[in-house]
Amino acid sequence: MSVVNPVPAGNPAHAPSLAAAPGAPHEAHVEHGLPHAQQVRANRLGLWLFCFSELFLFGALFTSRFVLWGNTRPELSQVIGLIATAVLLLSSYFMYRAEMGAAHGDRKTFLRGALLAAALGTLFFIMVVVLEWNVFGLEANLFGIEIFGHLSTADGVYGGVFYAMTGMHALHVLSGVVFILIIWWNGRRGRFTPEDHWGVEATAIYWHFVDVVWVFFYPALYLMGTVAG
């Protein structure tokens, strides 16, 4: 989904020459790159525009939920929903730590934050896609809590909207986790500097964005309306 690739080169000291500097002379091997600062500014704007665009994707799903469910909702495991939400919010905190670490050249904080954010993101993904989706129709109890959901794809619009919203969001979570792992791996090899860590910044923005979407999806799926009988 991420067309504005938020995880570009580790090190823009190698700033990929994205365009010619106006008026640069034309020797074949002269790099026609935008100055680094301008390129980062352009990248940042591009990423925000991409988020703005995605707002309409999630907005359309969100609206569809109200059209199709109205003032009702399916029965879902409240415990899983609550824990998953907490896990995702926590991961945003670690992502923030990671970005601060990268910005201040504190490699350890950066790496630890990124790894934790990715782990929590994965946990969220598992809770939603493995437990709540329960594609194989399993049943299990942990401390008296049912940990597998019951909703199935065949459950009319309740299944439809739930799978569409969580599925589209989970796809973003998954891609976010992949991005975080990429910056973590590049960071371990020393690719980011305080001056130059656009890849980390981009991943962080994307991750927070995906988080904020869930802040709206969670109540729409789990809390609002009455449980349909």
Add this chain to the structure above:
Amino acid sequence: MFKTLRIILTSALVRGILGQLIGTALGYGFIAGLRALRGAETPWIYEPALAFGAIIGVIGFLIASGVLTDWLKWIVGRRTPLRHGAPEGKPEWSRYFNVDYNHKVIGIQYGVSSLLILLIGGIFAIIFRIELAQTGMQWLNNNQFNTLFSAHGIIMIAAILGGVGAMINYLAPLMIGASDMAFPRLNAFSFWVSVPAALLILSGLAVGGWDTGWVGYATLSLRAPVGMVLFLLGFWVVGFSSIAGSANLLVTVATMRAKGMSLFRMPIFVWAAVATSIIQLTATQTVGVALTMSVAERVMGLNFFDPSGGGNPILYQHLFWFYSHPVVYVFVLPGLGVISELLPVFARKPLFGYRWVALSSLGIALVGFLVWAHHMFTSGMADALRVPFMFSTMLVAVPTGVKFFSWIATIWEGKLPKNPPTPLLFVLGAISVFLIGGVTGPILGTIPTDLHLHDSYWVVGHFHATMFGGFIFPFFGALYYWYPKMTGRMYNERLGKLHFWLMLPAFWVMSIGQMSVGLLGMRRRIADYDPALGIEGTQVLITLAALVIGWSVLIMLYNLVFSQRRQPVADPNPWRSRGPEWQIISPPPEFNYNVPFEVVGDPYEYGLADTTYIRDVARASVPSGD
């Protein structure tokens, strides 16, 4: 000869297509294999496998063609300087068959594919138009007819999006004095992802077509033949192209304008490009949701639209038109921008009300988001929505009117040449055609009249007039106007005029014919009609007119192809334009401006003494027309 063949066979295009075939086979085989493991048999055309194969196929195309290569290298932390010029040891023309990052190459890639697709869509139209010339079924069956008009619609839309991409990519960076787009790789991606998408849609025809028209309304789409799913996915993949391309353009305009080029000193076409991109950036996502839901409902049995599971078919229409009304402005805004761009050059007068025209593009784009439900007056949507949408629809006429007044005031007492050159002819023709398209709109936007006219040929007449007036005529005009810029040579003026004088009258006959049979009771999207309607004569006329339009377009293609060799080298600024792109050699150098320019005046002060638009930062100012 052999070398040429080898270059083509190893090009990104051919590699991509192979990659798509392999990817499709793998995806298909994966699902079929899973079924085999469970002991189920898979029929030859099994929809879930086809859908999965289609998606993997697109990825296969992208990987094999090489548009993703640089990004994949970034992931492992490699540096990849941007490649410029033709691939090592290959001739210049091979750039057009390969992944190239130069915005001018990409613009021409868009343009050529757009014209090719236009040709295919046109052939479809002529095939079913011949069927409609008489009552009774002559040479098509119902299913073929349905598939053909559905494919005609979506293919033409793809062609228009390609043409819009062509104009914006080629012109916008030149006009603002940038050396390229802000993200050249993303730019290449935007173009190349639309190729497998077009192939998907076309392959939908091969597996039995579909019959929903370009709108793909649920619940018909849920029961349509298997070609439907390829249509839905192809449409969906085109969306990536729109979103990536528009984000790129917006960033380019925001960050890479020449020194001194404030927003209100940008060439007016750039404003149109910005407005267009805002629509594409946002609205595309909602149709993406509608298409995803349709695929999910067909393939995975999720329920959104089918009322038997509690779904709501009207929801599809809302999501669809929330994109598809605004997108009609994507089709026309760049074209209208071309009209505003060209008129002052030929009238040798300032563009009347520059600021208003600039803002009217944004106005149209924004109001365009508020009117989508005028396509649904008869759909059974909530009654309370009808009247508000009628009013908002009428509101669109205001910014559109601003443009018309500006054009007329610009022509007024201007010095239009007595013997207008082809681009000017097309611009004037566009205004006349867009006018009938425009005035037939409010009649449809008014609920009482729309209840009668909806789904009639009147609507067909309306939107052909708007799209020809707002896109086809200005696009052709732009092709002729910037032809010397792109190729360095002049097109053949006599053939250009012949093209125009065949196409304009034929179009008028076709469009007014469509509206009149619509008023007399001809429904749209049907293969046959009652002889008692008494419209056969007009139907024959419409078909003949369509044939004339088809021939005239062929004349243009001939002109564009052969003028490159036979015609004389063009003057560097044949139109005496003040546009920055005309102050440099044609075709422009790889990085556009060897010497950057600076904006020191307003863009359209034609005929005013002592005015300059741009001057070289380093050298003395460029003389500027009269």
